[in-house]
Amino acid sequence: MASLSEMYDVGWEEMRDKLRKWREDNCRNSEQIVDVGEELISEHASKLGDDVWIIYEQVMIAALDCSRDDLALTCLQELRKQFPDSHRVKRLTGMRLEALERYDEANKHYDAILQEDPTNTAARKRKISILRAQGKSTEAIRELNEYLEQFVGDQEAWHELSELYINEHDYGKAAFCLEELMMTNPHNHLYCEQYAEVKYTQGGMENLELARKYFAQALRLNNRNMRALFGLYMSASHIAASPKVSAKVKKDNIKYAAWAAAQINRAYKLAGRGNKENKCSIKAVEEMLESMQITMS
């Protein structure tokens, strides 16, 4: 089987730079990382210098993701030889045990780390992920809440908590977590959109209004967010179709819904620009919009 460098005609420097880019962007393309990283460390380890350790860590985590336990073990052993007392390496050992589903041993590992260093956030987060992997959502939620009481600024944790709450259908608390995220990242349109979706799911006139506003905000932050555009259309038409609203609110919402529908049509026209089936797809969009209208039963 030809090696990657021959197939794609890349040198080892490009492979190393690619790995660094994936590391910085936090991409989870584990199979690619495993392919590129395995070749890099087996053939070019000496040329990498001090970079090799962080590449070992990156490849090991990707290998665990792809169930490549052999590769993970080799990487871990190299790291353990070089950094025998490191908490970071201990965490990787724990992760490997988690991957092998030896959760009790992994827990013991993490407890040992926490005894030496109570501020180590990585170990605590791994313990919570163990609970999640075992399906114990209520305990996971409880532990995560305790964690967040002490480390209020950890945005990854807030996001994880909001996901857990959504799975448990506790939308009020999920909205709280997303509000924290929106405050710390006011320009991130994805948090606005997720918050709006949670509010829409909660239902009720106030929440629908909030949902509509936050869909609009998400669109303002990023004009190309189609999901927010559809969300705006849905929430506006939902409010307009409700019998309990005043005439002015109804009129406003019909206007918003009409605008959103027009924008959706425009977007699909743009998409089908080079396409011969142009007219058919636009008609399909219009029909879809009509069918999405909320009718009172």
Next chain:
Amino acid sequence: MAGPELLLDSSIRMWVVLPIVFITFFVGVLRHYVSQLLSSDRKLDLEQVSDSQVLLRSRVLRENGKYIPRQSFFMRKHYFNDAETGFFKRVKRKVVPKNPMTDTSMLTDMMKGNLTNVLPMILIGGWINWAFSGFVITKVPFPLTLRFKPMLQRGIDLLSLDASWVSSASWYFLNVFGLRSMYSLILGQDNAADQSRIMQDQMTGAAMAMPPDPNKAFKSEWEALEVVNHQWALESVEEELMARDLDFGGIFSANNS
């Protein structure tokens, strides 16, 4: 009294000015690595970390509270500021004032700081003064008063010499401060060779003696949060959004078939 322009021997430039620059620079780099070797890890206290994050969250609430709905904002403000149950009112941290004289870790830190920074400066300054004495190095481009003469013209006892002509010691001190930007270029930001930052720290004094008192920090956050009003940024978001068509630039690639 503008004296006649002196013409200096060009070998002064080659053998004095440039060597002083190099000496200062390399001593600075050496200092940076030595202090990195000698620095000890600061043990982080869980409570301190937690407190600093809480303060950060409160600050974020003040600044970006306008992006969340009114009720949520007030809920959080109530959590922090309520008269009986609010976090800032309820939580009092025990503050142990750290006496810099008796606290051993502070003492060793201070000693290390002095050793790596002040001592080399004095030594090198003195050596340069001794080695390169008796002649002027350069002329500062702006006129100086006569009071600067004894300071800048060590070892030269000419009454009629313009105060703008300086000796090697002053060129050394000029270098120490001037090479700061070079250090940040080469060693990256926040390097230990940065003399003036350390001197600034010493002047503020309290920053070195003890960590900022958490109770005071809580009180000031409480006051700041009390006065904040909620001005919802999303009041008229739909009108603003629908004022113009959406810009779908680049959302679809032209060759989509």
